[in-house]
Amino acid sequence: MDKVGKTQSLRDPFRELYNTFKGKEKFGGFYVGMRQTAVLLDLDLIKLVMIKDFQNFANRGNYYNEQDDPLMAHLFNLDGQKWRNMRTKLTPTFTSLKMHHMYPTIVEIGDRFINLMNEEMLKARAVSNNGEAAVEVKDLLARFTTDVIGSCAFGLDCNSLKDPNAEFRSVSRRMLAQRRHGPIAMSFMGTYPNLARKLHMKFLPDYAAEFYLRVIKESIDHRDKNNIERGDFLNLVMEMREAVDGMTFNQIAAQCFVFLLAGFETSSSTMGFALYELALNQDVQEKARQEVKEILAKHGEFTYEAMKELKYLQQVLYETMRKWPILPILTRLTEKDYPVPGTNSQVFEAGTQLIIPADAIHHDPEIYPDPEKFDPERFSHDAVEKRHAMTWLPFGSGPRNCIGSRFGEMQSIVGLALLLKKFKFLPAKETPIPLQLNKKSFLLTSDSGIVLDVQSI
Numbered sequence: 119m120d121k122v123g124k125t126q127s128l129r130d131p132f133r134e135l136y137n138t139f140k141g142k143e144k145f146g147g148f149y150v151g152m153r154q155t156a157v158l159l160d161l162d163l164i165k166l167v168m169i170k171d172f173q174n175f176a177n178r179g180n181y182y183n184e185q186d187d188p189l190m191a192h193l194f195n196l197d198g199q200k201w202r203n204m205r206t207k208l209t210p211t212f213t214s215l216k217m218h219h220m221y222p223t224i225v226e227i228g229d230r231f232i233n234l235m236n237e238e239m240l241k242a243r244a245v246s247n248n249g250e251a252a253v254e255v256k257d258l259l260a261r262f263t264t265d266v267i268g269s270c271a272f273g274l275d276c277n278s279l280k281d282p283n284a285e286f287r288s289v290s291r292r293m294l295a296q297r298r299h300g301p302i303a304m305s306f307m308g309t310y311p312n313l314a315r316k317l318h319m320k321f322l323p324d325y326a327a328e329f330y331l332r333v334i335k336e337s338i339d340h341r342d343k344n345n346i347e348r349g350d351f352l353n354l355v356m357e358m359r360e361a362v363d364g365m366t367f368n369q370i371a372a373q374c375f376v377f378l379l380a381g382f383e384t385s386s387s388t389m390g391f392a393l394y395e396l397a398l399n400q401d402v403q404e405k406a407r408q409e410v411k412e413i414l415a416k417h418g419e420f421t422y423e424a425m426k427e428l429k430y431l432q433q434v435l436y437e438t439m440r441k442w443p444i445l446p447i448l449t450r451l452t453e454k455d456y457p458v459p460g461t462n463s464q465v466f467e468a469g470t471q472l473i474i475p476a477d478a479i480h481h482d483p484e485i486y487p488d489p490e491k492f493d494p495e496r497f498s499h500d501a502v503e504k505r506h507a508m509t510w511l512p513f514g515s516g517p518r519n520c521i522g523s524r525f526g527e528m529q530s531i532v533g534l535a536l537l538l539k540k541f542k543f544l545p546a547k548e549t550p551i552p553l554q555l556n557k558k559s560f561l562l563t564s565d566s567g568i569v570l571d572v573q574s575i
């Protein structure tokens with residue numbers, strides 16, 4: 119583990135551990151500081167933890183300090199009854215009906231995104247000396263998803279597509295690139311949360327907290343002053359102020375913060391990985407493009423129903439998320455002592471941190487033969503039916519899974535379909551093969567963006 123952040127990324131030690139002990143043990147263990155940690159190696163045990171015996175593993179046990187760092191008391195970090203109440207309140211955000219309503223906005227922003235991609239391609243070609251138009255696509259994708267989540271969830275125009283240095287995008291970019299603390303302080307906060315809170319230790323950099331709190335406050339004030347009701351996420355959380363157990367401004371702001379952050383970063387990274395794989399696998403790219411063209415010709419325009427018919431593109435997305443799960447490991451905390459079924463009286467003691475090595479499972483050759491191969495056929499209906507339910511975990515699983523999975527999937531499919539219709543993606547001279555990962559990030563992300571040769575078709 120001490121190589122993580124230096125020569126290894128977070129996924130690497132878990133792959134090693136999984137590959138060494140899988141099939142021999144149901145779990146492997148070590149200590150992080152004073153905390154007992156078990157890495158689950160058995161799919162049935164993972165299913166028990168995430169679904170069947172979920173009541174005993176509902177928490178993640180992440181550090182947050184509500185007093186000094188209020189934005190971090192969000193759904194991903196909350197535990198216990200606070201999490202349960204909040205999850206119930208936020209669940210209606212992405213019902214089918216709401217997704218249907220948001221869809222035209224995503225396509226509209228998508229069209230602007232395509233224009234921007236075109237401009238960037240022309241600019242790159244104009245300065246190229248080898249005929250390539252080498253474009254860094256990941257930041258463009260993040261500008262697309264920032265505007266989508268800003269608009270769909272908050273009715274905000276984040277302006278990221280028009281202006282690359284728009285405050286919204288630049289603060290988010292800086293915050294994701296730099297951490298407030300190094301690994302020692304992070305481990306201290308995880309191991310001694312109560313002491314860390316007494317020491318007023320925060321997670322978020324102050325400039326980011328100030329920015330997000332200001333933007334969220336301005337949005338709420340604007341809606342209050344002008345009596346605006348839009349039926350979106352912001353509306354939903356604003357209504358919670360009036361409930362008997364009403365939420366404070368800081369509690370609302372924390373949920374807005376995590377929806378903004380998770381809304382753009384996860385989907386844009388996933389789409390970046392998808393384009394990278396499509397550039398290296400031209401046959402897959404062509405097949406996906408043909409599907410997009412056929413479905414669009416059939417429907418005449420890119421409607422919600424048309425999007426739902428893009429089955430092969432969905433397989434491309436699922437295979438991308440198998441190879442490149444944005445959260446390479448998932449975590450749960452043991453609440454009460456748990457005798458591990460099928461073992462010789464082994465017990466997860468209360469307080470044991472459990473790790474589900476999603477990335478390692480996704481690369482197990484016994485589950486996915488030739489795991490480095492990018493093969494969307496792995497996600498045909500029949501192939502999926504034959505696999506254990508815990509073999510694909512990009513959105514986690516069970517009651518604590520990703521609350522925005524359907525929205526993330528929808529915006530990724532729309533973005534990819536619009537891109538494939540207009541552009542062809544190829545590796546550029548400076549595209550690193552294999553892709554280099556950012557070793558300091560908790561999230562799986564490429565080291566220096568994703569540069570591809572973009573051609574119009």
Ligand code: HEM
Pocket residue numbers: 193194195205267376377378380381382384385388444445448449511512513514515516517518519520521522523525526527530
């Ligand atoms: C491709 C896109 C996305 C990926 C790959 C992704 C992945 C994940 C994963 C792996 C988890 C942890 C699940 C677990 O522990 O079982 C998670 C949780 C979460 N995600 Fe996503 N996510 C995506 C999009 C989104 C979007 C669009 C939103 C909101 C707008 C969102 C909001 C959240 C929140 C709030 C949680 C915490 C849920 C809880 O603890 O109750 N995610 N996500």
